[in-house]
Amino acid sequence: MSVNYTTVQWNRQKRRYDRIMLGIMVLYLLTFTFLQLVFYPLTSPETLIIRATGTLAFIMLQFILCIGPLARLDHRFLPLLYNRRHLGVTTFLIGAVHGVFNVIQFHSLGYVDPIFSVFASNTHYASLQDFPFQVLGFFALVILFLMAATSHDFWLKNLSPRWWKSLHMLVYLAYGLLVFHVMLGVVQLEQSPMWIGFVGFGLLTLVSLHLMAAGVEKKRLLEQMDKAAVGEGFYQVCSAEDIPENRAKMVYLEGQNIAVFRYDGKVSAVNNICRHQHGPIGEGKIVDGCITCPWHGYQYLPQNGQSPPPFTEKLETYDVKIVDGMVWVNPSPYPEGTERPAAIIQA
Amino acid sequence: MNEEFYIGWQDKAPKSYGQSVKYVVWTLVVLVPLIAGLLVLSQRGFIPSKYEIAHLRTLEGILITEPIPCLKIPLGIDEKGIEHFQRILLIGMGKKSANPALEVLAKKTGKPLMGKGIRLKGKLIYYDGVVAFELGSEKELFQGFSTLKDVASTPVQLGKVTLRGEILDPKCYLGVMRPGEGKPHRSCAIRCLAGGIPAFFKAKTSNGEQQYCFVLDQDGLPINDKLAPYVADEVQICGVVEQWDNWYVVKADEYKQLMPHWGKGMVMCK
Ligand code: HEM
Ligand code: HEM
Ligand code: FES
Numbered sequence: 001m002s003v004n005y006t007t008v009q010w011n012r013q014k015r016r017y018d019r020i021m022l023g024i025m026v027l028y029l030l031t032f033t034f035l036q037l038v039f040y041p042l043t044s045p046e047t048l049i050i051r052a053t054g055t056l057a058f059i060m061l062q063f064i065l066c067i068g069p070l071a072r073l074d075h076r077f078l079p080l081l082y083n084r085r086h087l088g089v090t091t092f093l094i095g096a097v098h099g100v101f102n103v104i105q106f107h108s109l110g111y112v113d114p115i116f117s118v119f120a121s122n123t124h125y126a127s128l129q130d131f132p133f134q135v136l137g138f139f140a141l142v143i144l145f146l147m148a149a150t151s152h153d154f155w156l157k158n159l160s161p162r163w164w165k166s167l168h169m170l171v172y173l174a175y176g177l178l179v180f181h182v183m184l185g186v187v188q189l190e191q192s193p194m195w196i197g198f199v200g201f202g203l204l205t206l207v208s209l210h211l212m213a214a215g216v217e218k219k220r221l222l223e224q225m226d227k228a229a230v231g232e233g234f235y236q237v238c239s240a241e242d243i244p245e246n247r248a249k250m251v252y253l254e255g256q257n258i259a260v261f262r263y264d265g266k267v268s269a270v271n272n273i274c275r276h277q278h279g280p281i282g283e284g285k286i287v288d289g290c291i292t293c294p295w296h297g298y299q300y301l302p303q304n305g306q307s308p309p310p311f312t313e314k315l316e317t318y319d320v321k322i323v324d325g326m327v328w329v330n331p332s333p334y335p336e337g338t339e340r341p342a343a344i345i346q347a
Numbered sequence: 348m349n350e351e352f353y354i355g356w357q358d359k360a361p362k363s364y365g366q367s368v369k370y371v372v373w374t375l376v377v378l379v380p381l382i383a384g385l386l387v388l389s390q391r392g393f394i395p396s397k398y399e400i401a402h403l404r405t406l407e408g409i410l411i412t413e414p415i416p417c418l419k420i421p422l423g424i425d426e427k428g429i430e431h432f433q434r435i436l437l438i439g440m441g442k443k444s445a446n447p448a449l450e451v452l453a454k455k456t457g458k459p460l461m462g463k464g465i466r467l468k469g470k471l472i473y474y475d476g477v478v479a480f481e482l483g484s485e486k487e488l489f490q491g492f493s494t495l496k497d498v499a500s501t502p503v504q505l506g507k508v509t510l511r512g513e514i515l516d517p518k519c520y521l522g523v524m525r526p527g528e529g530k531p532h533r534s535c536a537i538r539c540l541a542g543g544i545p546a547f548f549k550a551k552t553s554n555g556e557q558q559y560c561f562v563l564d565q566d567g568l569p570i571n572d573k574l575a576p577y578v579a580d581e582v583q584i585c586g587v588v589e590q591w592d593n594w595y596v597v598k599a600d601e602y603k604q605l606m607p608h609w610g611k612g613m614v615m616c617k
Contacts, residue, residue, distance in 0.1 A: 075353070190389070
């Protein structure tokens with residue numbers, strides 16, 4: 001399986017993902033351009049480029065932000081999540097085309113530096129209606145740039161997943177900035193209910209999806225806590241029969257997020273948080289003897305939480321025992337990668 | 348129980364996953380052009396302003412450098428013996444007024460240019476009867492002096508008025524950008540005014556028509572810096588309107604008497 005893993009740099013799915021992504025983007029741009037030229041032949045080419053790329057980048061960001069909660073709500077959306085960073089980087093590129101064209105068009109060829117002009121031309125910072133909305137777009141673009149620049153797994157490792165994740169949470173800030181960028185900008189000119197609806201509907205969808213996903217998550221956490229009963233540092237989790245073969249039960253005990261896997265007549269427990277991007281290990285599956293994360297397929301051995309060589313990711317492990325067919329877990333963690341004997345399920 | 352499990356790095360996704368991805372993709376293929384269409388169709392449209400970006404022309408006229416640089420093109424003499432002119436606004440390249448380029452030209456030719464007959468090369472910008480001319484590059488601009496003689500035209504006083512409308516930069520509005528007005532264009536117009544391009548006013552008359560005029564202060568001098576904060580808002584200007592050949596110019600009273608941009612009611616003229 002590690003052979004599988006190391007050689008995967010490209011694969012058919014990834015190529016298809018990118019091809020479909022680019023195809024849909026081209027479809028949008030062509031439709032937009034065609035209709036604009038047919039219905040508004042007076043548009044200047046700059047306005048066409050600015051509007052087509054601005055709206056596309058906004059729609060893509062909206063879509064990216066929907067993928068997370070969708071995949072939490074239904075695992076069949078996971079393939080969308082797998083290559084999300086390609087979507088993200090591409091969104092940045094499209095947003096950058098929009099931003100650069102705007103800076104050239106509206107701010108260059110004057111007596112001051114164009115970037116300075118973005119900040120200093122319209123100075124109604126205290127007014128909501130007259131706010132220099134370009135500044136909001138500028139900061140959103142900076143955030144998208146930071147995320148695109150650090151999207152490689154190299155940075156993920158070097159910044160540590162926690163930092164990386166915090167950085168990537170800024171995407172919500174970027175989204176918020178862009179909502180105002182559009183509402184205080186072009187909507188003030190066009191004043192079309194369609195453009196307002198476009199932003200409003202997107203925002204509503206996003207918020208509802210996140211609330212729904214949070215609801216599901218909370219319910220799951222509550223169920224896990226109910227299951228537990230104490231004894232000598234061990235908590236009773238469930239009956240061994242309740243865990244499907246090669247799958248896991250997730251429990252939340254004493255602040256530890258734990259995944260209890262059943263495989264080959266045995267049970268092992270590891271930390272539930274993937275070392276890659278904090279994916280939910282317990283929603284994964286044992287494939288070729290390795291726990292496989294549902295998000296991007298990182299793998300760990302169930303008995304010691306170690307990724308098979310040459311990989312070095314390690315999870316904390318926990319003691320497990322089986323008494324009368326019931327699985328008990330001790331939530332005090334062993335250091336990452338510590339080998340713990342699996343509990344054997346008696347026939 | 349061993350349902351299908353998706354692993355991104357595998358070559359093929361399990362069937363059930365492939366199926367649901369297919370649904371998502373087809374939904375997007377339908378939805379995406381629909382969104383594009385709705386967004387395009389809900390724009391409010393563009394005015395037929397014109398910038399002859401690829402067409403260099405030579406204009407011959409009488410050069411006026413102050414307070415608003417223009418070329419006066421002779422239109423002929425009427426039956427009363429009065430000579431008529433059309434004024435064409437002169438603008439520099441980019442977001443700059445014509446003056447720096449004209450100063451360079453004056454140095455080069457060693458002559459003051461005010462009131463001189465001249466031939467200049469550049470590009471036309473026009474909309475709704477108002478014409479501007481973007482000066483060509485330093486090399487191509489000057490095409491020689493001409494024998495045209497200036498006839499000082501006296502401004503026609505049209506009295507004191509109150510105007511409502513939008514302050515614009517004429518370069519973008521008359522053709523360089525579509526749209527060249529409104530909030531999204533505010534920063535750009537401020538850049539243009541800061542570059543010395545004359546402040547231009549699109550006034551709405553009481554019968555809903557549009558009337559254009561240039562804005563100067565009471566002494567007939569530019570006040571771009573004072574007008575900049577009011578660009579793209581609905582403002583009110585009070586002042587004396589004069590007709591300079593085919594142009595209207597409003598000599599605005601005090602800058603206080605413009606309607607504040609945050610719009611706390613109308614300020615009536617004295
Ligand atoms: C819009 C164009 C694209 C952008 C902006 C982009 C961006 C990126 C970035 C930032 C990474 C590093 C993250 C990582 O390690 O996975 C990456 C990785 C990768 N990209 Fe792209 N990509 C683009 C198009 C493509 C295309 C067209 C293909 C293949 C046909 C492709 C195949 C890959 C592969 C194989 C990796 C390595 C992933 C891994 O090792 O797991 N990319 N891409
Ligand atoms: C330096 C950064 C940016 C600047 C200076 C900027 C400036 C502008 C300007 C001037 C407009 C109005 C254009 C018009 O008249 O149509 C606009 C509109 C818009 N912007 Fe930006 N923007 C920036 C970044 C972004 C980014 C990163 C996004 C999205 C990812 C974005 C999304 C939009 C959208 C959706 C619109 C409305 C559609 C349009 O009118 O083009 N902007 N922006
Ligand atoms: S979070 Fe990416 S593989 Fe687990």
